[in-house]
Amino acid sequence: MANHAYASFWARERAAETTLVHFERLLEAFPLSSVWHEFTGLVIRAVNPSEAPLAEHDLRGTMAGASDVIALARERDSPDCSYEVEGQWDLWQRSLETGVWEKGPERVLLICNGLAYDDGAAENSGDFVADAGFEHLFTGHAGLLGGYGARSAPSDPVEAEFLSWMTHEEHLHEYYEKTRANIQVLMNWVSSVEKALPLQRHLLWSEGEENLEARLDEILAVH
16 A cells, blocks of 8 residues: 655644634645545544544535535534545646646545544644645655655566656656645645644654655755
């Protein structure tokens, strides 16, 4: 299974009565896709992740905005609940079929953890967590991008073809360009959240990188 990238946010003042207020501001700051300009789902859980959801809302086609999502969340407003909101933002990917770069919607899961949910897990994982999608959309494949060049052997024939394609300087330049654009989408959103919310701190992390923020800075620095 492909690794994912995440953003975690911790509120400066943590109180049950302001949790959904802050979450609404976070959702308002999210850059929804030009194709799917709506939040497409809401799942509300109680106690811990092993429990069946309290409520599931399919919001596709409703043009749901932040206030609509929060109105539904308030029907189950409790410090022992979590709220998972699905949305899409526009990122660049190279088509495996055509080799052409295409900008289109990619799924993001935006999570609000109540203070008591999962035995207070928010203290460690974040009051708000974004599953930003596939890690390689921001870091590239096989360590190809950054100051040290390719470091991993291809894992399958598709990746082998991709790495072979990237031996051409103009293709690698374009890869950097599109990946930097994706990184900027992530960074701009994080900056917007910092301005919208009274945050104590935030953290960008992933399942495949020891220090995702340093990795992103390294890719942005290469010219």
